[in-house]
Amino acid sequence: MKIVITGAGGQLGYDLNRVLRPVYEIVAWPRKQFDVSNEREVTEKLRQERPHVVVHAAAYTNVDKAEVDKENAYQVNAMGALHLAQVCEEIGAKLVYVSTDYVFDGRKGSAYTEADAPNPINIYGQSKLLGEKFVSMTCRKHYIVRTSWLYGSKGTNFVTKVIEKARSGGPLHIVDDQIGSPTYCLDLALFIRNLIETEHYGLYHASNQGECSRYEFAQQILQEAGLAQVSLLPVHTDAFPPLPAARPMYSAFLDHAITMNGLTPLRDWRSALHFFLQLDYFESVDLAKEKKV
Ligand SMILES: NC(=O)c1ccc[n+]([C@@H]2O[C@H](COP(=O)([O-])OP(=O)(O)OC[C@H]3O[C@@H](n4cnc5c(N)ncnc54)[C@H](OP(=O)(O)O)[C@@H]3O)[C@@H](O)[C@H]2O)c1
Structure with missing residues (x-):
């Protein structure tokens, strides 16, 4: 099976490459080699490669x-998805569109299932939701995989920022009123690897299981990273100046579609974080340092 990965230079793209390359023929395109907002480039390159699957990260x-x-934002998130969906439909390829918890407004008060109605409260969420609609209307063999609070060994994310700040001595002030489901990119990539082997098309919520506040997440990060002595203080979101984009305050996921289709759910978020910090993150950081030397 030949697979194209878009956004291969991003944090999820990096782990998709790690997980898929040993098993399949992979064409991993970073932005400079494949700009999804450029319809002509997308059409020409996909027609030429004729992959069986496109994983759009x-x-x-x-x-x-x-x-x-x-x-x-619309050009990339919505139109980019449409360009890919059109060619995937034409060449009969499966398309995985990675989407987000930010399609929800966060006002439900409990975890979201695939049956809940989206209502994005910022441009990013709106543009991703339009991308979902384009994909589901245009390409029959599609999987829409919503995920949340991603972290991995490539790039900057909440986990790397907490560790960096703690190493510089702290103290850390972290919000305890934003709730979500942290997700390890490697686990999401493994889920996608299983999913594309099936014909179970449709919408999925795919996050590490469970939920926590940003504060609880930071607490766990410090503990796993051996930095529990650094001062960590819970604060409310309104203690900080408002950010340009509103965020859903409660956007945890339930993965009903995964279980209903007999697929393996992602592990619990604490186990995933433990694995990441014990086996992945520090190893990648050390290797990066060695390379610089
Ligand atoms: N990060 C999260 O917490 C989170 C949460 C929920 C869902 N998601 C979704 O998960 C997916 C992966 O996110 P991520 O965290 O891996 O993001 P990321 O690290 O920012 O990676 C996204 C990649 O897309 C590339 N890109 C941007 N514009 C492009 C274009 N026009 N054509 C081709 N590539 C382009 C970026 O390249 P440049 O760096 O050169 O711009 C970057 O390498 C996305 O669909 C995102 O919406 C992320």
Whole structure:
């Protein structure tokens, strides 16, 4: 099976490459080799490669910048998805569109299932939701995989930021009123690897199981990273100046579609974080240091 990965330079793209490359023929395109907002480039390159599967991990992910750069956010997240969906339908390829918990407004008060109605409260969420609609309307063999609070060994994310700040001595002030489901990119990539072997098309919530506040997440990160002595204080979101983009306050996921289709759920978020910090993160950091030397 030949698989194209878009956004291969991003944190999820990196782990998709790690997980899929040993098993399949992989064409991993970072943005400079494959700009999803460029319809002609997308059409020509996909027609030439004729993959069996496209895993679309590229996205405009700067949530705050999207508020003032609306056109580009839509161009990448919505139109980019449409361009891919059109060619995938034409060549009979399966398309995995990675989406987000930010399609919800966070006002439900409990974890979201695939049956809940989206209602995004920022441009990023709106543009990703439109991407979902384009994909589901255009390409029959599609999987829409919503995920949340991603972290991995490539790039900057909540986990790497907490560790960096703690190493510089702290103290850390972290919000305890934003609730979600942290997700390890490697686990999501493994889930996608299983999913594409099936014909179970449709919508999935795919996060590590369970939920926590940002504060609880930070507590667990410090503990696993051997930094529990660093001062960590819970604060409310309104203690900080408002950010340009509103965030859903409660966007944890339940993975009903995964269990209903007999697929293996992602492990619990604490086990995933433990694995990441014991076996993946520090190893990658040390290797990066060695390379620099
Ligand atoms: N990060 C999260 O917490 C989170 C949560 C829920 C869902 N998601 C979704 O998960 C997916 C992967 O996110 P991620 O965390 O891996 O994001 P990421 O690290 O920001 O990676 C996204 C990649 O897409 C590339 N890209 C941007 N515009 C592009 C374009 N026009 N054409 C091709 N590539 C383009 C970026 O390249 P440049 O760096 O060169 O711009 C970047 O390498 C996205 O669909 C995102 O919406 C993320």
